[in-house]
Amino acid sequence: MFEAIAFYLFAFLTISMFYIVVTTQQALYALTALAAGMIFISAFFFILGADFLGAVQIIVYTGAVMALYAFGMMFFDTTRDVKEKQGNKFIIVGLSTLSAVLVVLIVSAPIVSDNIVALYPVVDGIGNTQEVGVVLFTKYLIPFEVAAVMLLVAMVAGIVLAGKKMDLSLTLMNDAEIRELNEEKNKKELS
Amino acid sequence: MELFLYTALFAPFVGSLFAAIFGASPKTIIAGIIPSILLGVSLLSSTVLLVHVLSTGEAVHVEMMTWMHTGNLYIPFGFLVDQVSVTMMMVVTVVSTVVHVYAIGYMSHDKAFNRFFAWLSAFVFSMMILVMSDNFAGLFIGWEGVGVCSWALIGFWYHKESATWAANEAFIMNRIADLGMLIGIFLVYWNTGTLQYHEAFEAMKHLDTGILTTIGIFLFIGAMGKSAQFPLHTWLADAMEGPTPVSALIHAATMVTAGVYLVVRSNELYSLIPNVGLFIASLGAFVAVFAATMALVNRDIKRVIAYSTLSQLGYMFAAAGLGAYWVALFHLMAHAFFKALLFLGGGNVMHAMSDELDPFKMGGLGKTMKATMILMTLASVALAGLFPLAGFFSKDMILEAAFSEHHFIIYTVLLFTAGLTAFYSFRIIALIFHGEDRHTALGFHPHEAYPFMIKAMIPLAILAAIAGFARPYYFDMVIAVLPETEYHIHSAMTYWTMTIGTQLFVIAAIYFAYKKYMSSDIKVPDGTSEMENSFKYKLLINQYYIPYFYEEFLVKPYRALSRVFWKDIDMKIVDGTVDGIANIIYNTGENTRGMQSGNLSTMLKWMVAGLVILLSLAVIFGLTVKYSGV
Amino acid sequence: MEIGLSHYLVLSTILFAIGLVGVMKRKNLLLLFFSTEILLNSVNIAFAAISHYYGDLTGQMFAFFVIAIAASEVAVGLGLLIVWHKRHNNIDLDTMSSMKG
Numbered sequence: 001m002f003e004a005i006a007f008y009l010f011a012f013l014t015i016s017m018f019y020i021v022v023t024t025q026q027a028l029y030a031l032t033a034l035a036a037g038m039i040f041i042s043a044f045f046f047i048l049g050a051d052f053l054g055a056v057q058i059i060v061y062t063g064a065v066m067a068l069y070a071f072g073m074m075f076f077d078t079t080r081d082v083k084e085k086q087g088n089k090f091i092i093v094g095l096s097t098l099s100a101v102l103v104v105l106i107v108s109a110p111i112v113s114d115n116i117v118a119l120y121p122v123v124d125g126i127g128n129t130q131e132v133g134v135v136l137f138t139k140y141l142i143p144f145e146v147a148a149v150m151l152l153v154a155m156v157a158g159i160v161l162a163g164k165k166m167d168l169s170l171t172l173m174n175d176a177e178i179r180e181l182n183e184e185k186n187k188k189e190l191s
Numbered sequence: 192m193e194l195f196l197y198t199a200l201f202a203p204f205v206g207s208l209f210a211a212i213f214g215a216s217p218k219t220i221i222a223g224i225i226p227s228i229l230l231g232v233s234l235l236s237s238t239v240l241l242v243h244v245l246s247t248g249e250a251v252h253v254e255m256m257t258w259m260h261t262g263n264l265y266i267p268f269g270f271l272v273d274q275v276s277v278t279m280m281m282v283v284t285v286v287s288t289v290v291h292v293y294a295i296g297y298m299s300h301d302k303a304f305n306r307f308f309a310w311l312s313a314f315v316f317s318m319m320i321l322v323m324s325d326n327f328a329g330l331f332i333g334w335e336g337v338g339v340c341s342w343a344l345i346g347f348w349y350h351k352e353s354a355t356w357a358a359n360e361a362f363i364m365n366r367i368a369d370l371g372m373l374i375g376i377f378l379v380y381w382n383t384g385t386l387q388y389h390e391a392f393e394a395m396k397h398l399d400t401g402i403l404t405t406i407g408i409f410l411f412i413g414a415m416g417k418s419a420q421f422p423l424h425t426w427l428a429d430a431m432e433g434p435t436p437v438s439a440l441i442h443a444a445t446m447v448t449a450g451v452y453l454v455v456r457s458n459e460l461y462s463l464i465p466n467v468g469l470f471i472a473s474l475g476a477f478v479a480v481f482a483a484t485m486a487l488v489n490r491d492i493k494r495v496i497a498y499s500t501l502s503q504l505g506y507m508f509a510a511a512g513l514g515a516y517w518v519a520l521f522h523l524m525a526h527a528f529f530k531a532l533l534f535l536g537g538g539n540v541m542h543a544m545s546d547e548l549d550p551f552k553m554g555g556l557g558k559t560m561k562a563t564m565i566l567m568t569l570a571s572v573a574l575a576g577l578f579p580l581a582g583f584f585s586k587d588m589i590l591e592a593a594f595s596e597h598h599f600i601i602y603t604v605l606l607f608t609a610g611l612t613a614f615y616s617f618r619i620i621a622l623i624f625h626g627e628d629r630h631t632a633l634g635f636h637p638h639e640a641y642p643f644m645i646k647a648m649i650p651l652a653i654l655a656a657i658a659g660f661a662r663p664y665y666f667d668m669v670i671a672v673l674p675e676t677e678y679h680i681h682s683a684m685t686y687w688t689m690t691i692g693t694q695l696f697v698i699a700a701i702y703f704a705y706k707k708y709m710s711s712d713i714k715v716p717d718g719t720s721e722m723e724n725s726f727k728y729k730l731l732i733n734q735y736y737i738p739y740f741y742e743e744f745l746v747k748p749y750r751a752l753s754r755v756f757w758k759d760i761d762m763k764i765v766d767g768t769v770d771g772i773a774n775i776i777y778n779t780g781e782n783t784r785g786m787q788s789g790n791l792s793t794m795l796k797w798m799v800a801g802l803v804i805l806l807s808l809a810v811i812f813g814l815t816v817k818y819s820g821v
Numbered sequence: 822m823e824i825g826l827s828h829y830l831v832l833s834t835i836l837f838a839i840g841l842v843g844v845m846k847r848k849n850l851l852l853l854f855f856s857t858e859i860l861l862n863s864v865n866i867a868f869a870a871i872s873h874y875y876g877d878l879t880g881q882m883f884a885f886f887v888i889a890i891a892a893s894e895v896a897v898g899l900g901l902l903i904v905w906h907k908r909h910n911n912i913d914l915d916t917m918s919s920m921k922g
Contacts, residue, residue, distance in 0.1 A: 007824045011832050018836055018859050022843030027851060034855050041862050044829070048873040050881050057865070060888050065858070065895050072899040073851065075906065092845045095799045100838035102806035106813065107830045107867075121876050135878045136885070147889040154893030161900030789918035796845050 006047055014040045027073060035066045052129045075162075192243055192251045196272055199236035199280060200319050202229040203287070207312035213305040220295070222305040226312040227291040233315075234284040237277065244277050245668055252325060259328075266386055271325035274669045278520060279322035279452055282527045285654065286444040287315045289647050293535050294436040296644040297542065307347060307434065314340035318445050322452060327376045327386040330453070334372065334417065337446045338365045344441060345433040357429040364426045368416015375409030382406070392459040400464065407460055407467040410453060418450030418504050421478050425738050427501055428485075431493040435538030438493060443500045443534050444527035451507040451523050458516045458673055465514075472512025472593075476604045479505030481735075483611035487618070488731045490716070491548045492537045495619050499574065500530055502608060506589050509601060515592040516673045521665060522589060525581035529573035529655035535648050536567035540623055543637035544630065550622035551715045552633055557624035559637050562645045564624040566652050571620050573655045575613035575697050584659030587690065588678070594689065595678045609693060610700040617704035626709045829870030836863030850905070850912040854898055861891045 017037035021030045038061040045054035136144055173181070206226030213222040240251060250273035259266040272280070291311065298304050317340055321333025339362075346358030380386055382402055383394035395403060414420070419427035430442050441447070454461060454471065461468050479502045486498035503526045510519035541548060543560060557564040573580035576587060586609060593602040630637065639645075666677075679686075722728055733739065786797055840863060843856030865884045872880025906912050 004824050007828060007832075014832075015835060015839065018839045018843075021852075021855050021859060022839055022846060027849065030852055030855055034858060037859070038862065041866060044832075044866055045869050048829075048869045050869045050872065050884075053865075053869055053881050053884055056885065056888060060892055061858075061862075065892060068895050068899060069851070069854070072902065075903055091796065092842055095796070095803055095845070096838040096841040099799065099803050099806060099841060100834045102803065102810055103834045103837065104831060105810055106806065107827075107834075121878075131878060132881060132885075135882060140882050143886060147886055150893050151889060151896075154896040158896035158900040161897070162903040791914045791917050792845065792848060799841055799845060 003047060006043070010040050010043045010047075013037075014044075031066065031069055031073065034069075035062050038062050038066070049128060051127075052132045192240065192272075193253050195236040195239045195243075196251055196253060196270060196323075197255075199233045199240065199284070200270065200316070200323060202233040202236070203312045203315035203319060205229055207309050207316055210305055210309035210312060214309055216305065218302065218304040223291070223295040223298070223308050226308045227288065227295065230284065230288045230291050230312070230315060233319075234288050237280040237284045240272050241277050241281055244272065244274055245664075248671055250274070250672075263384060264380070266326060266328045268329065269325040269387070270323045270329075271388070272323060274672050275452075275455060275520065276322045278524060278665075278669065280319065282448075282524050283315065283318050283322065283445050285650070286527055286531045287311075287318075287440055289651050290436045290440040290444075290531065290535070292647040293439075293538070293644050294434075296641040296647075297436055297538055298434065299641075301434075303347070307344075310340055310343045310347070311437070311440070314344065314441060314446070318449075321449055325388060327379060327388070327391070330456075331372070331376060334369065334413070334449065337441070337449065338362065338369070338417075341365075341430070341441050341446055344437040345430045347433055347437065351432070354432040357426070357432040361426040361430050364423050365416045368413050368423055371409045371411075371416070372413020375406055375411075375413060378402070378406045378409060388456065392457075395460055395463065403460060403464050404467055407457075407464050410457060410460075411467065411471060414450030414453045415474075416450075417453075418447050418508070419501055420450070420474060420504065420508065421481060422737070424478065424482070424501055425734070425741065428494050428497045428734070431491070431497050435493065435534060435541060438497070439531045439534030439538070442497065443530040447500060447504060448507070448523045448527065451504065451511060451519055454508070454511045455516045455520050455523075455673070458511075461511070462514065462674060468512045468514060469598075470512070472509045472598065472601055475505040475508030475510075475512055476593075476601045476608075477505070478502070479509065479608045480604050480611070481505075483608045483615065485731055485734055486615040487611065488728055490551060490732075492540065492550055492619055492623070493534075493548060495550075495615060496530070496533055496537055499533075499612065499616065500526075502612060503530065503574075506586065506605065506608075509605060510589045510592055513592050513596050513598065513601075514674065515589070515676055515678065517666060517669045517676070518585070518588045518592055518678075520669065520673070521662065522585035524665075525573070525585040525655070525658050528651050528658055529570040529581060532566060532648060532651040532655055533570040533574065535644075535651070536563050536570060539563040539640040539644065540567075540637075542640060544635050547630075547635065549715070550619050551629070551713065552635075553623045553630050554626045554713070555624070555628035556630070556637055558628075560624070560639050562639060564620075566645070566648055567624075568620055569652055570655055571616040574616050575701060576609055576693070577697060578694060579656075579659065581655050581658040583694075584662050587693065588662075590689070590693065591678045591686075592676075595681075606693065606696070610696050613697040613700035614704045617701045618708050621705050621708035622713070625705070626713060629713070629715065826870055826874040829874075830867055833863045833867035833870070836866065839863075848914045850902055850914060853914065854895065854902075857894070858891060861887055 014037050017033045017040060020033040021037065024030050024033070039058060042054040042057040045051070045057055203226070206229035209225050209229075210222045213219055244250065250271060252271050253269065255268040255270065257265070258268050291308070294307065294311065298307050301307065314337060317333050317336025319333070321330055321337060324330045324333060342358050342362040345361055346355045348354045349358075376386065379391055382398055383391045385391050385394070395406075416423045427442060427447065431438055433442075461471070482498045482501035482505060486495045486502065489495050489498065503522070507519045507522050507526070510516075510522060539560065540553070540556065540563065543556065543563075544553060547553075569580070573582040576582040590602060590605055590609070593599075593605055716723055730736070786793070837860060840856050840859035843859060844853060847853045847856055865887055868880040868884040868887070870880075872878060872884075902912060905917075909916065
């Protein structure tokens, strides 16, 4: 009973938060709602007994990713200039609903789920964190390492991409300086 | 002997290739001389082979190489020189050598001199393959080879529309007949399992008469096309559009006799089916008289000679159909000599008259062209069958054969035709060489041909004169392979009455021709005289309206049908389908180009649409697997 | 009232659909990234739920890797976003049409 109440409560909250994310005009609202949604999702992980995953969710998403987005937003005024004009709303909603219905059809129909046998069964009496650690560092060691390398590469790429000409800021320059900069750039492209 | 065989066969081929090298370059006399010399070599080799066959009585048989060998089918490039084929080889090489030498003079003013010799020698090579092959497949190669060379030579002056038309007519008519021939060959293989003459004829002795009749008829259809027998005869007269040496070589002496050769070669088959033989004989007799009547009124020298050829081919088929194969072959040989001579003489006249062919516009040419007159008169006497020239011996033998086989209708028809032959031959002789001079008034200044052309014709003249005396030797030779059928009229009285009667009849016809056409009141016909407006004359000059009939009832409906196929079926259905597919693809590209707007949002929408489609497919396949009971 | 696997899957699907709407609707590049985060998270819920109801840890493992990929995506994506903004002074999706065919 308690579980059901928790599920429906968090489900409602998550859906509301994400709905705000995709509808609001304010980037800051969207960012805040997204962070809240992430935390509510971690609640599901705790309900499902995946304690470590829940903790990771909070740390990585709400801690790292959201902070990254927040810093990114500081570089430019994201709310400016972007007009959210829409073509046909029916197409968007229709396509999304259709895909949702199809996914539900696939997972709810006992097509795939009939004969699934657990590869790495959950062992009772041991903490979730320990279990996860054992599996992750035995069976999934190589993917884990690959993921680590990938993160490193992404970090380097992020720094290189974002770090170019960090000392320049178009918003702080006056028009003459921008023109000069553009001319320089054109010259470089021509040569 | 193999060496001589290969020399005889391939020398014309080498000559053809040699002349073909110069095909695109300006006229060089060497392109005519070398093929002629090579043909002379071929003639010498054939003579050696003839002597060999005569002295030993054995056939020379070689297998050059295997052509096809799959399963039970075995066809080699095999060549057989026996008594029949050596006769044909002699005819072909003698006539073609003479014609080659003659053509050096005749074609000397033609721009395409080199091309002419390339084709002419290629023709001789094909003809040699035709007569020397030891199986039906090789025969068919030669058969088609002479067909294509004939096409190229009839249409030699391709800038003239009438020439190309005649070439195509000849080719298409031969194709129709060749289909029959091909079916015949297939039936031979189907029923006997081999195409080698010897084995096939051996196997045929045990076959059902019905099958043999079918084979015989289909093979004869092929022969009918090549030898221009009714109803496929119209191409031969039109083929006179080609240069005269071509007419002499191909459309008188050699190619058109290929049909006769086929029947003679298949004598073992036709001996088994006398009913088909009788049909062939009747058709031959019919064609003999049919063509002779058309020759009576025609006003074109070459066409008259062409009809005469047709008529003589009828004689040959009549003889072959009656089982007198050796007589048919003998007449073939004699006819080749005097008919080629006649054509070459006609060529001289034509040259002298600047390509004018109407004998009514000539007259009195004998004064300026004495040699030609003598040669042509000799050839005509031989053609008419007067003693002691070649025609007498061969044609008389056919009449005797018909008489002693008790086919009196055929005999009567052939006898009547002999009279007609004499009449029309001397009609043109009289009109050309004798009588009033009608050409000077029309502005012609005739001159005799080059002396070497006349000299080249002399061997033919000699052969036309004396070939008849070779009959006993010839008979002794060919009975090795052909049925030994001697024809003797039972009573000497009947025999002499017949022979002398025939001679008198022919002489009377000649006299009548001279009397009628040497008179001084012969005018160039202008379509006003009473005779020209009579129904008989119109029927004959229009070739019994058969070309008209073909045009109206075969060509025009066929053209209409082709048009329907072209406009409706090809353009609308076939092309429409192809264009439709192209248009679908084009329109798909045109309409979906909007997708590639470069707008990321639009692309994301399409991505989701693709996702939906894939998910639907997953559902559909999943359900299919689940409910299909697998 | 028992909460089963289906409930979680339906929830996951609903969130996924919301994410898709965002992906298609948003013209602001930053908010587009937010939408992709929603898509990834909805899948994570499904993984965790399946892992729980089948007693198999594989689902959770995949959820970890998804999180790792999401983090790298954010790092690279934000870097590109900043470069683009510096060059063109906006992050409107409709102005990005250099891939026009």
